[in-house]
Amino acid sequence: MQRRELLKFFSLVPMAGSAALIPWAAANAAPPPSVKRDYFKELGVRTFINAAGTYTMMTGSLMHDYVLDAIQYGATEFCMLDELQDKVGEKIAALVHSEAAVVTSGAFSGMTLGLAGILTGVDQRKVEQLPHLDGTGMKSEVIIQKAHDIVYNHALKNTGCKLIYVETAAEVEQAINDKTALLHFLNIEADKGKIQHEEWVALGRKYNIPTSIDIAADVPPVSNLWKFNDMGFSFVVISGGKAIRGPQSAGLLMGKKEIITAARLHMPPRGFNIGRGFKVNKEEILGMYVALEKYIQQDHDKEWKAWEATTAQIDNAAKTVNGVTTSITVPALGNVTPTLQITWDASKVKLTGKELQEKLRSGIPSIEIGGVKDNSITVTVWMLKPGQSTIVAARIKEELAKATA
Secondary structure (H helix, E strand, C coil): CCHHHHHHHHHHCHHHHHHHHHHHHHHHCCCCCCCCCCHHHHHCCCCCEECCCCCHHHCCCCCCHHHHHHHHHHCCCCCCHHHHHHHHHHHHHHHHCCCEEEEECCHHHHHHHHHHHHHHCCCHHHHHHCCCCCCCCCCCEEEEEHHHCCHHHHHHHCCCCEEEEECCHHHHHHHCCCCEEEEEEEHHHHHHCCCCHHHHHHHHHHCCCCEEEECCCCCCCCCHHHHHHHHCCCEEEEECCCCCCCCCCCEEEEECHHHHHHHHCCCCCCCCCCCCCCCCCHHHHHHHHHHHHHHHHCCHHHHHHHHHHHHHHHHHHHCCCCCEEEEEECCCCCCCCCEEEEEECCCCECCCHHHHHHHHHHCCCCEECEEEECCEEEEECCCCCCCHHHHHHHHHHHHHHHCEC
16 A cells, blocks of 8 residues: 555544554553552551661561562572572571571571470481470480570470579589580670680580570671681571561571581471471572671671761760760670660659650650660660661650750
8 A cells, every 4th residue: 555545544444443553552551650558557557766676576677678689589489498498508607607507487496496406316206206305315404504594595495305504614514414415505694604605615515515505686796697606606596687687587597517407307398397387488598698698798887887976966966955964885795786875864854764765656757765764765776767866866855855844
């Protein structure tokens, strides 16, 4: 057809042409942009500015975009769970100076799994018997310093073991017997015990008994990720959803190869064990790996200076109020970040710590703080998003000033 004839043809059948073209256009048109749902608002769940820290009840920390990217990537394909744990474990072990490593469902589960691996080795019959130890020939006692007695040690009891408490090295040696499976250490309470890390490991070596350490919330410093592996602890557990900012329900078990290998028998996908409920999906495994890798690589000096600057901002605002004093400290063992304590003279500021907490909590935006006492509160900045320190500083100053006599 010539151009003139084509024009004449289409002028005669406009409706047919439209009918043919419109469905094609509709089918190939770009979809309208989706509106992101505000799930917390839909559900009526309060969100807040976190000036308290990495508490589990406050959902730990917020994952970085690169962790979310890894999780999203993991959701697009199938793989064999054991193979992924094998490959990721090799990478993580190299990063933390351990013989082997595995992603767990938190530090608590890592304690149960590590001890279970020690008790059973790779004997499946024994694996199936836990937590019933009587008559099995398996060891059944764990020695811990009295100063290290916390609720999370229940993770060790989950294996069926009994906890034996001691205070001195002499008491450790007296308590050791043919039932002793493990010497367990709690890093965050190290300063309260009479036996320190190196001596604890040495006692284990002397009597050929494995040693473990719980460092759940004890990075920073980043060096703690490999310090205790280098020191010689048989296994180390840490939470993934705190400073490392991996998935909140993930953690790491790292240590001697034979222990990690045996611990894996107590983990999913196997279902004949006490750890079946400690399931970690492929998305969390990838997210934990990437979070750890990036955490080790980041500029920690730069991060620390940023924390100091934002802490100073809140500090300077609070102490402008008459009767208010402040101090900044750094915990020695766990949650090692600049920590601001704001204290006030109760005769000048008519407000209790609890009342200030509630005023900050009920405000818009809601703010959570920590360390609430009669006339003081504690604030940390490491979980704040950019710009939130200005809001926190202004709100604390505002409420303190309003309460002045």
